[in-house]
Amino acid sequence: MTSTTSSPVVPGTEPFSADGGPVGVLLSHGFTGSPASMVPWGRHLAGLGHTVRVPRLPGHGTTWQDLNTTRWQDWYGELDAALTDLRSTCAHVVVAGLSMGGSLALSLAEQRPDDVDAIVLVNPAVNVARLDVKLVPALQWIVPAMPGVANDIKKPGQDEIGYDKTPLKALASLLRTWKVIRTDLPSVTQPLLLFRSDDDHVVDASSKDIVLSGVSSTIKEFVALQNSYHVATIDNDAQLIFDRTAAFIAEHVGASRD
Template sequence: MNIVAGAEPFSADGGPVGFVVSHGFTGNPASVRGWAEHLAGAGFTVRAPRLPGHGTTWQDANTTTWHDWYGEIERAYDDLAARCDHVFAAGLSMGGTLVTRLAEQRQVAGLVLVNPAFATERVDAKLAKYIAWAVKSRPAIAGDIKKPGVVESAYSRTPVPAFVSLQELWAVTRADLGLLTCPVTLFRSIDDHVVEPLSGKLLIENATATTVSETLLTNSFHVATMDNDAQAIFDGTVAFANDALGR
């Protein structure tokens, strides 16, 4: 298996507070590396895994399901939980969905979500499960970045069977949003050409056992962790964790 240059997982051992950081669908750790490095620089112990089927070829993604992706996030969490007193989780797009699922199932100190996905209004998405046996890929959804000259290292095609599994992840995660008890901070781009406002609305309306604070990003598209508002996300994540810990 040949891993794309820059798609390697990121790991840094720091203090007694950990962060799991997850990239999104068809992406790889490169899209959240700056975020993870900033957290490591702030003294956190950080794990940003490469999800199975990602960072290689889109065909590889079609051999995996959301259970494989979530299993990798759980392994990263278990690693941190064995080392740290508190573990936070952060994610971009599908990564946000995965860490939300983690917080529904495990003891997470807080969630930081950047343009997380929980549903879509696109009609063609509803057809995916009916065509996946014959149509293995569709045009790419990656690379939605406003900042000139910044390119996301992601797949040039969207793997359809894997996308069908992603929709299953959305459904199970949505159903359990009421289980969230940790504090949640949501960074949402006003101009996002991948995830509609519906996802943020579903999170805020259904995470009834906790508080969701929303920050609107006015100068970034979907991959905001690589875009003009990236530093605000990085600094906001550190401030959120410190506030949640009362320090």
């Protein structure tokens, strides 16, 4: 479904890859964001010896118009291929995601349960309460975009290098897929670590509650982030996310599980 574009990739939005040990970590950025929001997390995990992949999802890191030519299947397909790549060399794989990246991580866990050993979510998005977003299925045929949601970050000087507009045809595809993900949540049994910012101006708290109550995982850890907004992976609580993720992997996806 993706159309081939010639738009140049914005500097700083390139994917990141590091080869390491037998535990792989796949990190997904969010809708209209870029790998810039995930690479510091990826570098930290790579520094601990893990094999890491941070893809640039189709339509991201160029222009919002490019993103409007892509759909959920394109973004999922990029992560699906990265998961296959990691499984070819790693004994275990953890899938982590920010915002829409969290819904992609959940979808991978639902569709490929034998290939995903654990899930880490930061402000995951599977639902929305905003009225204007609920109108997107109709609005997409009237206007191409609405104001952007990028860079909801409390820490000064940080930039996820996202778009200043939210393309509506792409967003409509995302909203349709959320319904499927929510329906299939009971099939998720992997250990789950979920971070949620107390003050998030993009994703409301309903997604957290839906995920935690919907999955069948016996191991569910929740961590509140008290000093970050939506893009918490490069906000004031980033180091907390990095450290808790590393500890979670060591406890639940370490050599003892080989």
